[in-house]
Amino acid sequence: MQNERGxxxxxxxxxxxVATVQGNISVKAVSEEMxxxxxxxxRLVQQLMASGFLQRSGQSRTYEFGPAMYRLGAVIGNRxxxxxxxxxxxxxxxxxxxxxxxxxxxxxxxGTVAFAEHLESPLPLRYxxxxxxxxxxxWGASGRCILAFQPSAxxxxxxxxxxxxxxxxxxxxxHQLIKELGSVRAKGYATSQRGEKIQGASGISxxxxxxxxxxxxxxxxxxxxxxxxxxxxxxxxxMLIREAxxxxxxxxxxxxxxxx
Numbered sequence: 644m645q646n647e648r649g650x651x652x653x654x655x656x657x658x659x660x661v662a663t664v665q666g667n668i669s670v671k672a673v674s675e676e677m678x679x680x681x682x683x684x685x686r687l688v689q690q691l692m693a694s695g696f697l698q699r700s701g702q703s704r705t706y707e708f709g710p711a712m713y714r715l716g717a718v719i720g721n722r723x724x725x726x727x728x729x730x731x732x733x734x735x736x737x738x739x740x741x742x743x744x745x746x747x748x749x750x751x752x753x754g755t756v757a758f759a760e761h762l763e764s765p766l767p768l769r770y771x772x773x774x775x776x777x778x779x780x781x782w783g784a785s786g787r788c789i790l791a792f793q794p795s796a797x798x799x800x801x802x803x804x805x806x807x808x809x810x811x812x813x814x815x816x817x818h819q820l821i822k823e824l825g826s827v828r829a830k831g832y833a834t835s836q837r838g839e840k841i842q843g844a845s846g847i848s849x850x851x852x853x854x855x856x857x858x859x860x861x862x863x864x865x866x867x868x869x870x871x872x873x874x875x876x877x878x879x880x881x882m883l884i885r886e887a888x889x890x891x892x893x894x895x896x897x898x899x900x901x902x903x
Contacts, residue, residue: 653677653687658696658712662854667705725859726760728893729851732862732886737762740864740879745772747785747848748860754780754797756789756861768867770844782808784846785863788833791824792850792858798824808839832880836871845871849883852891859894862887 660676661668674684688706691697695711708716729746736744745761755777763769780786780793781801790798802817814820827833836845848863862883866872872879 650687650690653679654691654696657687657691661697661706661708665855667700667703667707669705725851725890725894729760729862729890732890733760733762736862736864736882736886737764739882741766743769743772743865745785745863745865746860747789747863749780749789749858750777751858753777754793754801756780756785758785758863759860761865764865768869770841770865770867772841772865778809778840779806781806781814782812783840783863784833784835784848785840785861787824787827787835788848788850788861788863789858791827791833792856810838810840810842812837812839830880831884834876834880836868838868841865843868847876847879847883849880849887851887851894854895859891862890 656677657673660673664672670681670685670688673679673688674681677684679687688697692699692706692709695709697706697712698709699705700707725748726746733744733746736742741764743761743764745758747756748759749756757775757777758772759774761772761774763771778786779801780790790801798821802814802820807813815823832847832849834845834847838844840846845866845868846863847866848861850861851859853859864879864883
């Protein structure tokens with residue numbers, strides 16, 4: 644019984660390791676990561692291959708997730724309700740700031756973000772957000788906090804498209820945008836006071852990461868420009884980062900890895 648439990652624990656550790664590594668794994672890497680002799684690591688990899696959880700990557704001596712793991716991932720993914728997970732964070736943020744807060748979901752296939760949940764500010768002047776309306780990640784704090792962690796090729800593609808925002812705003816010069824995105828990566832949050840998505844609105848947003856640093860979406864404060872909290876911007880940005888990290892930890896089970 645003890646040996647069986649040890650084997651199961653090792654298998655789960657290996658699956659967790661593969662989930663957080665960028666690229667494929669080798670038996671040597673497994674041996675070093677788990678502190679096992681290479682012969683033991685090789686047997687463990689072979690056991691997971693036999694059950695379909697790992698497969699050989701092409702003709703190389705490296706391994707990747709197999710079909711059984713993708714099936715399991717699909718089942719788990721269908722049961723993960725990011726809106727439900729994020730709602731307590733949204734409630735805490737609104738209670739603390741008295742401003743509206745939204746959960747944005749990123750669609751990597753078309754480079755857009757759409758709000759899936761929004762809790763309104765209790766103050767008389769507030770904004771109503773249209774849910775599930777996709778907007779390119781070029782625009783607003785919610786978009787830029789996601790775009791900052793995307794490949795440079797996407798940034799170039801969007802910059803070269805000469806697009807206009809939902810409120811008919813134009814992009815800053817490309818070198819200015821790239822500098823701004825670098826600042827977002829350094830701070831961990833984005834800001835916007837240009838009303839690019841909603842006239843008269845400003846925002847502060849922080850990204851939500853998944854496994855391997857993959858962007859899932861963002862948390863966004865939506866604030867009227869007339870009461871933008873300039874002196875509290877950094878404090879609010881850090882609060883959003885902390886709340887986004889709580890969501891990330893819940894979604895990934897603590898295996899979030901590093902951002903791209």
